[in-house]
Every structure is written in structure tokens, then in C-alpha cells.
Amino acid sequence: MLELSHVHKVYRVGAFGAGTMRAVRDVSLVVRPGEVVSLIGESGSGKSTLGKMVLGLTKPTQGTITFEGNDVTRLRGFGAKKEYYRHVQGVFQDPFSSFNPIFKADRVFEMIRTSYFPAISDAAWRAKVLDVVGTVRLDPDNVLNKYPHQLSGGQLQRLLIARALLLDIRLLVADEIISMLDASTRIDVLNLLADLKERGLGILFVTHDLSLGNYVSDRSVILRKGAIAEMGPTRRVFENPLHPYSRHLLSCVPQLHRTWAEVDAELAANPPEDVELPTVAEGDDSAPLVEAEEGHFVGIDQR
Numbered sequence: 001m002l003e004l005s006h007v008h009k010v011y012r013v014g015a016f017g018a019g020t021m022r023a024v025r026d027v028s029l030v031v032r033p034g035e036v037v038s039l040i041g042e043s044g045s046g047k048s049t050l051g052k053m054v055l056g057l058t059k060p061t062q063g064t065i066t067f068e069g070n071d072v073t074r075l076r077g078f079g080a081k082k083e084y085y086r087h088v089q090g091v092f093q094d095p096f097s098s099f100n101p102i103f104k105a106d107r108v109f110e111m112i113r114t115s116y117f118p119a120i121s122d123a124a125w126r127a128k129v130l131d132v133v134g135t136v137r138l139d140p141d142n143v144l145n146k147y148p149h150q151l152s153g154g155q156l157q158r159l160l161i162a163r164a165l166l167l168d169i170r171l172l173v174a175d176e177i178i179s180m181l182d183a184s185t186r187i188d189v190l191n192l193l194a195d196l197k198e199r200g201l202g203i204l205f206v207t208h209d210l211s212l213g214n215y216v217s218d219r220s221v222i223l224r225k226g227a228i229a230e231m232g233p234t235r236r237v238f239e240n241p242l243h244p245y246s247r248h249l250l251s252c253v254p255q256l257h258r259t260w261a262e263v264d265a266e267l268a269a270n271p272p273e274d275v276e277l278p279t280v281a282e283g284d285d286s287a288p289l290v291e292a293e294e295g296h297f298v299g300i301d302q303r
């Protein structure tokens, strides 16, 4: 359904764009219908950049992204984009920023109506709204006709998912959607994602939190400095991490705040024994993977 092939993103930075920042390096992955794929990595590892490229919000500098066979980077014109967003939607970390505080929260539904369902009757539209609000397990009386400040972060986040469900979505890009929620609401939203998966949606679930990635996903992709360090069935990756970086991450989940320098020092002191990682020549910006066991890949060791 969604396929990324050798995707790179290099940002121009600094005065006059003189410098470059390699945010994504040679990433290839797929998301199939009904599959949750977690994209896991520290802050700055390129997760959001990948999500934005999938959503057509920024273009890869190299590589291709296809959705149901169509090249996402070549969506030209309003009509093609609109059609794409009928099937692919994103939900982001801070739900409050997606709502205009001076309008009622359900205005986000009206915007979908105007763009995609201009001819629908009021009654049919209301039935559709009630249906999606129920799907995200919200009580319409609690959330409709309210201002954003009257709702919790979890309710707003679920309204945004409901908005996506008004369309015929097949892929949801969920970028850190639970990191600002409290613990009990997080579980509700994760259960909701599990429901959506049951309905055949593909979900790219972006997170910096390893324990949550484990909870929902079929496959996990561990990203380090823009490149894939390890990718495979979530259970295999979590039970048998092969890349030194994944091993490190999993061995010290409560210590994710440690600095790169500390992580690098520890990795250097504890080299992997049994897994042969792919290597690239100096100056080569590819990031090859090797298949260590079926469907379970390891990448280069970037220092």
C-alpha cells in the first residue's frame, strides 16, 4: 500500500542555505493494509520528516514514495492532492494546535464537509458525524458544539482521528499522538488504533517511546540519525534486538534522556559479537540493510 524506496531528505540550513542537514538517509519500508508500523527513534532521528514526506508536506531529495502504486512526490494540482488526502491523513502530537481556539472544535468536521461532501444533506451529514464520533469512542453530547478549551487533549486527539474517518482513509500517519496525553488516555487512544487496524487501515505510528511502540505495532522500525538501524516484526525486534543501538535502547528504556555522547561511549565499549552489520565506504550516503533472519533486518552502525 505505502512503499518508501531509498528515501533521502537533506535540508538546506544556515544563512543563504549554505549548510546541509541530513535528516533521512536511504530509508526503504512498506506499510500494508491492516498493519501498524512503528517508527521509533530519539528526538531528531528523522521520524517527523518521514511522516511529512508521506503526507506530501515536504519532498524527498532522493528516492520514491508510492501509495497504492502512485508516486506521492508527483501529486500535481489541487485535485490530485485532494484525492490523496481522501485516503491518507495525518494526526500530530499537539492536538490543541490543530484547532482554532475561537471556533467550536467540530468546525474541523465542517471543513471536511465543505471540501469533500458539498452536496450531502444535513441529516446525512449528522449521521456520518455521529458514526465517526462513536467509532472513536466519544460521547457526542460531551464533544460536539464545544470550544477546544472545554475539551481534554485526549478528546481533541480523538476528534482529529474522527475527522480523518469521515474520509475514506486507508493510511493514517500518527506522529507522537499520545506523547502529550496522560497514561489512561494513552491506552484509550492505543486501543482505538487497534480498532482502526481491525478495519483494515494501515498506520504509521511515530513514537520516541519504545514501550508504546511495542504495545500496538506489528512491525517496528528503529531509526537512528535518519537511517534504519533495525526493522522487523515487533516481537522479534524487542525480544531479540540485533543492532547495538537497539540493544542499547531496549536495555535502558527508562534512561532515554541520556546524551548521544554517553550512548556512543557505551556502544563503543560493548560492541556486538554475533551480528555482522552492513558497512559503507566513507562518503557513501547509502544505508544498506542485511536480513539477519526472516523479515528482520539490521542496518549500518553510524557513530
Ligand SMILES: Nc1ncnc2c1ncn2[C@@H]1O[C@H](COP(=O)(O)OP(=O)(O)O)[C@@H](O)[C@H]1O
Pocket: 011, 012, 013, 021, 022, 023, 041, 042, 043, 044, 045, 046, 047, 048, 049, 050
Ligand atoms: N525544516 C527543517 N529545516 C532544517 N532542518 C530540519 C527541518 N525539519 C527538521 N530538521 C532537522 O532534521 C532532523 C530530523 O528532524 P525530525 O524529522 O523532526 O526528527 P524527529 O521527528 O525524529 O524528532 C533534526 O536534526 C531537525 O533539526
Ligand SMILES: [Mg+2]
Pocket: 047, 048, 049, 176
Ligand atoms: Mg518529531
